[in-house]
Amino acid sequence: SQWGEENLQALSIQEGEDVTMNCSYKTYTTVVHWYRQDSGRGPALIILIRSNEREKRSGRLRATLDTSSQSSSLSITAAQCEDTAVYFCATAPGNTRKLIFGLGTTLQVQP
């Protein structure tokens, strides 16, 4: 498998808390995608980080990428109920356009 075991997990937090999701990958890549999937819908890209970026921010989202350890993280600051979703990391090994998805993290934000 492309992915480490920590990629599949479920998290439940309270509204207003910060949360971090992690994933590790095994095959060389120059870009890590983070997708969000709402219930009953297809995944949607929320942030993309390249190997020359150690950190990328978008609103309350922050992604990091450590190419030496082949790991990436996605943090959400002050989570809100509408952040409830499944979050996937994905890579395109060898710079191909074939995405390999991790198993996902199910995030539940409680009011």
Next chain:
Amino acid sequence: EAAVTQSPRSKVAVTGGKVTLSCHQTNNHDYMYWYRQDTGHGLRLIHYSYVADSTEKGDIPDGYKASRPSQENFSLILELASLSQTAVYFCASSDGTGYEQYFGPGTRLTVL
């Protein structure tokens, strides 16, 4: 905004029957993809295409065929549906410059 539509949205098929899932995109994208999603497996790539009239095998192509008759349309064909092909199927498209893939709403297929 990018638009990828899939039909049908839900289907029940019998084992051994033929199933065709359709995907249409209005993004003017060259690349199109078919994934399946199973609980605990994330999304896995079945077939993809980067130009009309040509398809490529993804990571799990066995039991599936694909057809790309035009830039806008991409079909997934299960010639002999099996129980193990019960899953949610997603179509996606992307352009030739960036990496972002735009996904359709999915088709829930149940094989009985």
